[in-house]
Amino acid sequence: MLKIDHPQIYIYSYQLSRESKTEVKSIWTWANNIWQHFSHEKELIFSPANLGYPLTQAKKFSHSNKIEGSFKFCRLDDDSEGILARIGSPETDENKDIDIAALKDFNVNNLMLADSYEDWLGQTIFITYKLPTYQPRTKKYLRQVADECLKNLFPEASVRPPFYRDSELLGLPIFEYSSLKRQLQVFVYLVDDEIEEKLEQIVQPLFELFYYRHKITTAFLDSRPISDLLKGLRAIIEGIIASLETKIPEFESNNDVASQEKVNKDEYLTSLKRTHKQLLQDSLVYQRGLEFLENSNNTINIHDYNYQEKLAQICDKWQASTEDLTTFKFFIDKNSPYFQRQIQGDLGYFKHGTDLIKIAVDLVAGIVDIEQAEIDRSLERTIQILGTGLGAGGLVVSAVANYVERDIVFRIPQNGDRIHPAVASLLWSLLAVILVSGLVGWINGAWKINLDRWFRRKSEPRRLPDSQSSPVNDMLQEAAEVRSPTEQE
Numbered sequence: 001m002l003k004i005d006h007p008q009i010y011i012y013s014y015q016l017s018r019e020s021k022t023e024v025k026s027i028w029t030w031a032n033n034i035w036q037h038f039s040h041e042k043e044l045i046f047s048p049a050n051l052g053y054p055l056t057q058a059k060k061f062s063h064s065n066k067i068e069g070s071f072k073f074c075r076l077d078d079d080s081e082g083i084l085a086r087i088g089s090p091e092t093d094e095n096k097d098i099d100i101a102a103l104k105d106f107n108v109n110n111l112m113l114a115d116s117y118e119d120w121l122g123q124t125i126f127i128t129y130k131l132p133t134y135q136p137r138t139k140k141y142l143r144q145v146a147d148e149c150l151k152n153l154f155p156e157a158s159v160r161p162p163f164y165r166d167s168e169l170l171g172l173p174i175f176e177y178s179s180l181k182r183q184l185q186v187f188v189y190l191v192d193d194e195i196e197e198k199l200e201q202i203v204q205p206l207f208e209l210f211y212y213r214h215k216i217t218t219a220f221l222d223s224r225p226i227s228d229l230l231k232g233l234r235a236i237i238e239g240i241i242a243s244l245e246t247k248i249p250e251f252e253s254n255n256d257v258a259s260q261e262k263v264n265k266d267e268y269l270t271s272l273k274r275t276h277k278q279l280l281q282d283s284l285v286y287q288r289g290l291e292f293l294e295n296s297n298n299t300i301n302i303h304d305y306n307y308q309e310k311l312a313q314i315c316d317k318w319q320a321s322t323e324d325l326t327t328f329k330f331f332i333d334k335n336s337p338y339f340q341r342q343i344q345g346d347l348g349y350f351k352h353g354t355d356l357i358k359i360a361v362d363l364v365a366g367i368v369d370i371e372q373a374e375i376d377r378s379l380e381r382t383i384q385i386l387g388t389g390l391g392a393g394g395l396v397v398s399a400v401a402n403y404v405e406r407d408i409v410f411r412i413p414q415n416g417d418r419i420h421p422a423v424a425s426l427l428w429s430l431l432a433v434i435l436v437s438g439l440v441g442w443i444n445g446a447w448k449i450n451l452d453r454w455f456r457r458k459s460e461p462r463r464l465p466d467s468q469s470s471p472v473n474d475m476l477q478e479a480a481e482v483r484s485p486t487e488q489e
Contacts, residue, residue: 002148005096005130008088009106012126012210016119017048017081030114031071031083037111038063038087051075054204055084065090067105076211080121084207087112097132100145103152113159113184122183122214128191137190139166139173146175146188161186167327170195174327183217201317209310212303213331220339223296227346230289233282234353240275290350297343304336
């Protein structure tokens with residue numbers, strides 16, 4: 001059985017601050033659960049009241065001669081708050097050469113792990129221990145010790161983060177386990193008395209360093225669902241454009257007078273208007289998604305700088321160079337740039353989608369304008385034809401009315417009877433309406449008959465050319481031509 005001396009577990013937990021947020025299901029719930037389990041002062045309840053900067057004085061507890069600990073609290077950036085908890089073994093002789101299995105008592109029912117609460121930023125666990133002098137200090141052996149520490153501290157494999165990388169800090173190996181999606185990071189580090197003193201020098205900078213790391217990873221994780229949303233919206237918009245382009249030949253044939261009887265113009269126009277409204281709504285969602293990605297990228301840039309500032313502070317306190325802090329520098333050299341490149345790539349790709357949205361909106365609006373103009377013109381021609389015909393009929397009636405000299409008598413017609421003058425004038429009027437309306441309709445083309453369609457089969461609808469942009473531009477140009485006569489009137 002592996003043995004260790006005086007293990008200490010430092011737990012860094014962070015969340016965003018919200019004025020309207022209750023303390024239920026927050027890091028304060030998490031802190032109070034640990035306190036209630038280990039402390040004898042059951043009535044003490046932690047809350048964000050009087051929270052300030054920097055870390056407060058430690059609030060200590062003593063569970064037994066095997067376990068003790070403390071809590072510190074801090075407000076960060078005016079929009080976040082964090083808690084530093086410590087659970088460890090007292091520096092006594094009886095806590096030397098203890099079995100690693102004793103770490104199970106430090107994390108009963110996974111109290112050490114905070115749930116992903118609302119506004120949750122993440123959690124870093126920093127485990128330190130010492131080794132008896134008789135035990136080896138090879139990297140292979142220390143890796144075995146680190147693995148056993150995690151297995152006993154987190155018996156459930158589902159909550160245990162996988163191994164990520166190893167490095168050296170102040171000349172001794174340190175092992176990192178990380179789960180990006182769960183925003184959980186664990187370090188296991190062999191220390192000695194000198195290193196413990198150095199760690200005491202950087203309590204505040206290290207607390208803020210982990211905070212900026214979680215701000216960066218949270219910004220990246222929050223950007224992934226937005227990226228998927230934009231990808232889906234772009235696919236929908238591209239589908240609408242493709243659908244409209246394939247319907248352009250059908251649209252052109254529908255404007256043929258001979259085929260208008262087969263087309264329900266009202267339903268077609270209603271469908272187009274519905275599509276236009278949906279595109280406008282999608283464009284708003286799309287634009288907000290782009291703004292969210294830009295904000296995420298800015299957040300990463302800001303806290304990338306803050307992270308490096310804290311690294312510089314640690315180097316200053318330790319009188320070391322940043323190259324001596326590869327354990328912490330690796331994140332800012334590798335992970336953070338990857339997050340930035342990923343979001344910037346998404347922005348570059350999805351910003352082109354705004355042009356697609358504009359094309360789709362203009363295309364649908366153009367077709368709607370053309371269809372509405374055709375309906376309005378058809379209505380105007382019908383009114384013109386009927387008005388002219390009825391006017392001509394009225395003139396005929398007026399002309400023959402003076403010749404109506406006898407009253408109408410309703411009786412069964414006999415052989416040799418002549419048409420009553422009133423009936424004759426009515427028939428002449430109807431004939432005038434028909435002839436004049438037909439003449440006017442023929443002149444303005446409203447009733448033009450395409451004789452070729454009666455003697456040949458219907459040809460197949462024309463296919464779109466290979467260039468997808470040409471039909472779209474033709475439709476938009478036609479929409480502009482339709483608008484211009486109306487504006488001139």
